Amino acid sequence: MNVKSPIPHVLGYIPVGWYPTSVVVAPDGKSLLVANARGNLVRTPNDVAQGPKGAFGRYVNNLLEGTVSRVLTPDIKTLREMTVQVLKNNRVASVANRPNPVAGLPVKHVFYFIKENRTYDQILGDMKKGNGDPSLVMFGQDVTPNQHALADRFVLLDNYYCCADVSADGWNWSTSGMISEYTARNVPFNYGGHGRRYDSEGTINGVQVDLEGIPDVSAAPCGFIWDNCLRNNVSFRNYGFFVTDLERKTKDTTMKQYNAATRKALAKSTDEGFREFDMNYADSNAWVELNAPDTVRMKQYGPHESPSRYAEWKREWDGYVQRGDLPQFIMIRLPRDHTAGTDPGSASPRAMVADNDYALGKFVEDISKSPYWKSTAIFVVEDDAQNGFDHVDAHRSTCFVISPYVKRGTVDRRFYNTDSTLATMENILKMPPMNRFDATAPVFDFWTSKPLNIEPYKAVRPSGKILREVNKATAYRSKDSARMILDVADAVPDDLMNDVLWHAVMGTHTPKPPIRYSLLREADD
Structure with missing residues (x-):
């Protein structure tokens, strides 16, 4: 950004990591330091169990590790190339050419x-x-x-x-x-x-x-x-x-x-x-x-x-x-x-x-x-x-x-x-x-x-046996569940609820699978 002109304006864009939150110029002016709150690494499958005896998977927000990017201060030519890359990364050019498959669809x-x-x-x-x-x-x-x-x-x-x-x-x-x-x-x-x-x-x-x-x-x-x-x-x-x-x-x-x-x-x-x-x-x-x-x-x-x-x-x-x-x-x-x-x-x-x-x-x-x-x-x-x-x-x-x-x-x-x-x-x-x-x-x-x-369409009612099920006091982690706030969204920690649901439905002796995070796959991959 040019801040010296009477009206500051953007000169170009620099590709960095995922969700940049702050940037500073190095003392020598030759590089930029950028904090990326969500990092810049691939989210790999969560195949390492955590907790007592490997009982718990890792929680999604625990996988979000921030990073710092060091970028050499670009000249005008390099900045133009970086700007093109940022616009490509953000798919800006695709907006005008995005297909509209619902055009003419008679849905009101x-x-x-x-x-x-x-x-x-x-x-x-x-x-x-x-x-x-x-x-x-x-x-x-x-x-x-x-x-x-x-x-x-x-x-x-x-x-x-x-x-x-x-x-x-x-x-x-x-x-x-x-x-x-x-x-x-x-x-x-x-x-x-x-x-x-x-x-x-x-x-x-x-x-x-x-x-x-x-x-x-x-x-x-x-x-x-x-x-x-x-x-x-x-x-x-x-x-x-x-x-x-x-x-x-x-x-x-x-x-x-x-x-x-x-x-x-x-x-x-x-x-x-x-x-x-x-x-x-x-x-x-x-x-x-x-x-x-x-x-x-x-x-x-x-x-x-x-x-x-x-x-x-x-x-x-x-x-x-x-x-x-x-x-x-x-x-x-x-x-x-x-x-x-x-x-x-x-x-x-x-x-x-x-x-x-x-x-x-x-x-x-x-x-x-x-x-x-x-x-x-x-x-x-x-x-x-x-x-x-x-x-x-x-x-x-x-x-x-x-x-x-x-x-x-x-x-x-x-x-x-x-x-x-x-x-x-x-x-x-x-x-x-x-x-x-x-x-x-x-x-x-x-x-x-x-x-x-x-x-x-004709609705199908699930079996009365399932619909009539009520939790017993002896159910898995029933005391923990009794302390849950059930009329406020996400008042219960996700990892606790996932543990309760898995063992309540799948059985107390069924090991929980790992929580997986991966690159989003394309259809042909």
């Missing part, structure tokens, strides 16, 4: 579901036509019949990755396509146990800062996808994104309303009867259908006394179908696949994941039996993969794309990630990208111009 309504914290292998590792490891499957077809059926009928994505490491950055990546400087620095500090709170989803230290007129340092500078909707006159409805309530005594009592939006832009478009993140409340009506009240602790919620998140959405959905005024973009949070570990008296991990799966199936069934189906696309992602077990990478996750225009039975092994989901939805809704990450992300490409996959 987009549903965006976000679930919690599962890897690809944990759910779909048993699908033979995908790149899975059956030995890592924790919630297979018996627990998640709908996710298996949807992946089989529509598209199986086995090279899809969450951009985030954990929920605190995951909810920002999933709604903004990037994270702020504050979030990038705060997440490892928070998850390292240094006393920071979950400063995400519109609250800072438990205060809804945007509602108080205070700048939200956790928000990305580009805003959120609903801000993009507002800028482009795209109507939307919110079920569970960025909401909070007063039920926990530790929450700030200055909050305006129960289960209300934490952002002003969401206030008028949020269903306050749709319960926020809380493992004590059901995603589906399975517990009602099976008369299994022991699997939930909160049996109704909101002014309409809805027994589940699905039931509350269905109440509004029926009105939209009757009136014909469905918004263009619908955001729905389905969190119960997070589970409550082995908390005594709570539904078991398998029961909660099955409840979550059945809810998703019922959402898809209702949408596919409506007049809106032929103009709809549904996207289902996890906010992060919770550093979970996967033979490719701990960020590899499930993503489901459901529409009459998805080629039947597709297996797509091309690289996609969180920003691919956002980019595809934005292109369908004719909205511009929010930042360079969704601007350069590959758009999903498995569409047909005609609704060849239009048959209605």
Whole structure:
């Protein structure tokens, strides 16, 4: 940068490491020293067990080792060459030429579901036509019949990755396509146990800062996808994104309303009867259908006394179908696949994941039996993969794309990630990208111009035996699980939850596999 001119301006760019946080000029002026917060080395597979008798894998944030780059101060010619390399690395040149596979697609309504914290292998590792490891499957077809059926009928994505490491950055990546400087620095500090709170989803230290007129340092500078909707006159409805309530005594009592939006832009478009993140409340009506009240602790919620998140959405959905005024973009949070570990008296991990799966199936069934189906696309992602077990990478996750225009039975092994989901939805809704990450992300490409996959979907209810499971006091690490905070996202350390889930589902004597991190593979590799 030229700082001597009357108006300072950028002269060029220098390639360094991953997430540079500071730079200084050496005393002799001949070189630059750059701190790279996330280093510049390949993240190798985590095949070295840690802890007592090798019991624990390494935690994702422990693998992020910073580095310092020393770069010789370039002359003008070298700086130009470096600038070209940086632009190539950041794929800036590809923006203008990026294909738009959804151009002309007759989709007017987009549903965006976000679930919690599962890897690809944990759910779909048993699908033979995908790149899975059956030995890592924790919630297979018996627990998640709908996710298996949807992946089989529509598209199986086995090279899809969450951009985030954990929920605190995951909810920002999933709604903004990037994270702020504050979030990038705060997440490892928070998850390292240094006393920071979950400063995400519109609250800072438990205060809804945007509602108080205070700048939200956790928000990305580009805003959120609903801000993009507002800028482009795209109507939307919110079920569970960025909401909070007063039920926990530790929450700030200055909050305006129960289960209300934490952002002003969401206030008028949020269903306050749709319960926020809380493992004590059901995603589906399975517990009602099976008369299994022991699997939930909160049996109704909101002014309409809805027994589940699905039931509350269905109440509004029926009105939209009757009136014909469905918004263009619908955001729905389905969190119960997070589970409550082995908390005594709570539904078991398998029961909660099955409840979550059945809810998703019922959402898809209702949408596919409506007049809106032929103009709809549904996207289902996890906010992060919770550093979970996967033979490719701990960020590899499930993503489901459901529409009459998805080629039947597709297996797509091309690289996609969180920003691919956002980019595809934005292109369908004719909205511009929010930042360079969704601007350069590959758009999903498995569409047909005609609704060849239009048959209605029929939800499959997992077995009553699984859905009725309740944790016993003798379950693996039940005392540790009893201390978990289950109505705040990521209040439980990922490594603890992963250990509990693995041994609760796979058996106490089954060794845990290593947590893997690798270069993201291309489809032909």
